[in-house]
Amino acid sequence: MNLALFFDPLPETLTAAVPAPTTLAAYATRFTETFPDWRNADLALIGLDEWRGSAAGPPAPNRHGANEVRQRFYQLQKGTGSVRFVDLGNLRPGLTLEDTYQRLREIIGALLEENTVPVLLGGSHDLDYGQFLAYESQDRAISFAVVDARPDMAEPGPGTPPEDSHLRRLLVHEPNFVFSLAHLAHQQYLTPPEVLIALEKLHFETMSVGEVRADRRLAEPLIRQAEFMSVDIAALRWQDAPGYFPANPFGLGNEEATQLCWYAGHNEQLSSFGLYGYRADQDPHGMAAATVATMLWYFVEGFYHRRPETGFGTFRFLTYTVVLPGNPDKLVFYKSRRADKWWMEVERLGDNAVKRVVPCTYEDYMNASQGDLPQRWIRLQALLG
Template sequence: MEIEIYLDPVNIDFDSNPDKNAPQCFGDKIVVYREKNKFPDLSEINLAILGVKEDRNALLNKGCAEGPDHIRKYFYELYPGNYNNKIADIGNIIPGNTVDDTYFAVSTVIAKLIKYKITPIILGGSQDISYANYLAYEQLGQIINIAAVDAAFDVGYQSTDITAKSYLSKIIMHQPSCLFNFTNIGFQTYLVDQKAINLMSNLLFDTYRLGSIRENIEEAEPYIRNVDMVSFDVGAIRMSDAPGNAYALPNGFYGEEACQIARYAGISDKLTSIGFYDYNPLFDNRFQTAALIAQIIWYFIDGYYNRKNDFPHIQKDDYLKYRVSVNDNTREIVFYKSKKSDRWWMEVPCPTDISKNYLRHYLVPCSYKDYLSALKEEMPDRWWQIFQKLM
């Protein structure tokens, strides 16, 4: 695959704690790149752990470059679920002379992995690595949706330089653009200025407050099911559960809610990369956050190995089809319900000249709640937002 030139082997003392590498634990069951010039064969692999020890653009969170190996130590001691895992830990990106060099290496490695149907699990490092993740899809020529689990929008107005707090602006402004939609999950209103909220609205991006998601965590599933890439800021988890971050906050998701969100990401047939960022061991009391992130990754993997492969364009005979008239019968919404998973999608009209390019976007994940809204002749917000984008 020719990616090993960008990678250093995992440098962890595997013998320092025998319990962490016990038989049947992940540390014993996955393929690990441990020695230079002995890069593992990835031909049978479908998930790859990739560390990125980069924090030069981390602003006040310097030290997060040391996060990947701490997370690994706790991940390796976990037991896999009841599935035949084909996971490799391919080591850490070799830091470049400049941050841009690191971005190039990250995007190249991720693009190669995705091309060969391997989903990378990225361990940061600072969250600006999300920009490099995005560039991988540009290399692949793929129009994508991104979700960020984050307490803020990270658009940044003070500088044109990319940082962990402004990477999203870099993605939005990048040309040629391969971004179709962006979704923020869990923002806290008092941390976001009105200018940023207006920007998200004007761009027809989806933003969901922490309170609304926590009130009904199941509603996060359709939002995540619609994305190709997830950027998970550890700072979105409350300080009591995840103190290992310079920006840790008193409010945020509980650890078990973060695990649930990660599992939703895992079961999404569409998602092809996920990254966990801004974990800083310098602030981590008894490495509680490292242990939590390891468990969050466990839930992502568990979701991945329970995918249903039921995206509607595959075989529509496997779905129940519902037609609902709204707006006094002037418009019809077509819903699909999977017989495999009971998950819902709705079809958004798309101009025929672009329908082929946007097939993955005009079949929109939704919930039973959206179907009930349509029955009341209420146009679902998700439907309307995508309709405006496609028109």
């Protein structure tokens, strides 16, 4: 597949200067005259400037958000180890918004086939629908995570911008290949109660912004289960990322946001990542661009700290079996000897051939030790059924 047909090269203003030898710019292969070799890359950055799904419309002319973030991202220092990072340039939008979704589907699908992780930057949050569609061809149920100030579950239709209804569209897509969803950082006062009730009935997990800020480590297992993740920077408080509209004084701080991106990068099964919603025309001092660039840096750095956690039941893990008084009569937990990560074995009641080992927390283990079934186990039973 000739991906170069879908992209515009980066402007000379981004690539003309000789990069400092220790910065990411010196290690990334960027699309200028020659299209990068994406098949042999670990990560491929895709710039997006598609805003037809947004109620606010496109940003001011000549303010390409992805390029503004790149300006700051490539000045950051490279982390430890080797880097195989390509920048494919900026995606040419389709004739219609639906065409853009389909382009993303094809491009991301091609990257996934080569085990190259797409990193999507810019555009409105509904573009994660194209990101999602790329997984349909894998012919299996997938899990994903969304970070946003509200679950975008509005009824689609005239007058409803796609960025307000894209999550509903993902969940009702046919064929349905969603196994689980984790929605992080919603703000209670922005979220209709019936939306949270609907997600709970579907046995999906949610964490409010207050819960994430109280203990961001509890978000790690939810992200560790995801195969793709999308982040709307509207989940951040405007003071830390003044690059979206309308402004919101509450939300995640930049430290929590970068930590979630680190978790995503560190997740060895996560195969695509999107950072959406940055509008350069709302960011006169470049603060939000610097925040998004740092979030991207933490994702990349997390990626290069991945260590596959496989072989449950082997010497790599400590195994804990908790005896319970009812049905099930026991639960099995695994803890990595190398990292402070926990997993739980979930068998479908009445059919132990259906089994999953899923990320969990130490608190889940402690609850089971006290005779209480973890809520995560109960949700997984419903999903396995």
